[in-house]
Amino acid sequence: xxxxxxxxxxxxxxxxxxxxxxxxxxxxxxxxxxxxxxxxxxxxxxxxxxxxxxxxxxxxxxxxxxxxxxxxxxxxxxxxxxxxxxxxxxxxxxxxxxxxxxxxxxxxxxxxxxxxxxxxxxxxxxxxxxxxxxxxxxxxxxxxxxxxxxxxxxxxxxxxxxxxxxxxxxxxxxxxxxxxxxxxxxxxxxxxxxxxxxxxxxxxxxxxxxxxxxxxxxxxxxxxxxxxxxxxxxxxxxxxxxxxxxxxxxxxxxxxxxxxxxxxxxxxxxxxxx
Ligand code: 15L
Numbered sequence: 001x002x003x004x005x006x007x008x009x010x011x012x013x014x015x016x017x018x019x020x021x022x023x024x025x026x027x028x029x030x031x032x033x034x035x036x037x038x039x040x041x042x043x044x045x046x047x048x049x050x051x052x053x054x055x056x057x058x059x060x061x062x063x064x065x066x067x068x069x070x071x072x073x074x075x076x077x078x079x080x081x082x083x084x085x086x087x088x089x090x091x092x093x094x095x096x097x098x099x100x101x102x103x104x105x106x107x108x109x110x111x112x113x114x115x116x117x118x119x120x121x122x123x124x125x126x127x128x129x130x131x132x133x134x135x136x137x138x139x140x141x142x143x144x145x146x147x148x149x150x151x152x153x154x155x156x157x158x159x160x161x162x163x164x165x166x167x168x169x170x171x172x173x174x175x176x177x178x179x180x181x182x183x184x185x186x187x188x189x190x191x192x193x194x195x196x197x198x199x200x201x202x203x204x205x206x207x208x209x210x211x212x213x214x215x216x217x218x219x220x221x222x223x224x225x226x227x228x229x230x231x232x233x234x235x236x237x238x239x240x241x242x243x244x245x246x247x248x249x250x251x252x253x254x255x256x257x258x259x260x261x262x263x264x265x266x267x268x269x270x271x272x273x274x
Contacts, residue, residue: 001030002191006198011035011074018079020044023117023174023193027077030194041069042080060098070105075113075201078102085142085269095147103158111164115200116155118168120186120212121145124263133223134210141263142270152210159208167200167230171213178238181249182264185219189236199232206230221262
């Protein structure tokens with residue numbers, strides 16, 4: 001965790017969905033530092049509530065449960081839903097119908113800001129020798145990526161029509177450390193994840209913004225020039241891990257689409273529906 005908090009702002013109640021997942025478990029302890037009450041939701045087991053935590057299991061597909069879940073929250077950090085390629089049906093339920101429920105719940109409860117965990121797989125079919133920014137057209141590499149593209153469009157609609165602000169965070173690869181050559185470009189440390197989420201929550205005005213969730217890596221495919229207003233300044237880099245990563249993966253097959261496209265191995269995932 002960063003020694004000094006990213007912002008001196010304190011929120012009354014924040015909601016974290018997908019709180020039992022990999023990034024959810026990481027943000028659970030970190031977000032608590034910035035709010036009186038942290039409401040946690042997931043369909044998976046959330047364990048026991050720590051002081052200042054409220055546990056609210058809820059299915060994204062359940063509109064009534066979502067409306068209840070968003071009551072009395074200042075802002076939502078939405079990590080919930082399917083987070084890898086999968087058959088279309090669960091993606092449809094959680095990432096499409098579920099996300100619509102979340103935004104309807106925000107509208108009905110007057111919640112004004114959502115931090116939406118989008119994904120780099122919205123643009124996974126750009127090549128690894130291209131550098132893109134948030135205004136380049138989407139090129140999803142999976143049905144999962146398509147569902148995140150839907151989320152970016154849905155959140156833009158809720159901003160234009162209802163004034164609900166969203167930052168779409170196109171998360172790269174947020175893990176304890178980069179494990180392959182692709183991740184030298186896509187990695188984001190957990191400390192930088194905290195810095196980014198708190199920048200998104202504390203920036204005075206975000207409207208509808210798109211930011212790539214990456215650390216200050218030397219290898220760059222994604223230019224965050226349109227997200228400068230968020231004030232996110234990554235402090236970590238994949239570079240200290242480079243030697244170990246290159247030793248582990250000395251050569252790459254340049255004919256393999258996973259080495260050609262930014263989405264990496266996701267370009268091989270599926271189809272599941274025969
Ligand atoms: C994602 O969107 C996934 O949720 C995560 O598990 C990683 O695989 C990441 O992308 C990635 O591209 O490395």
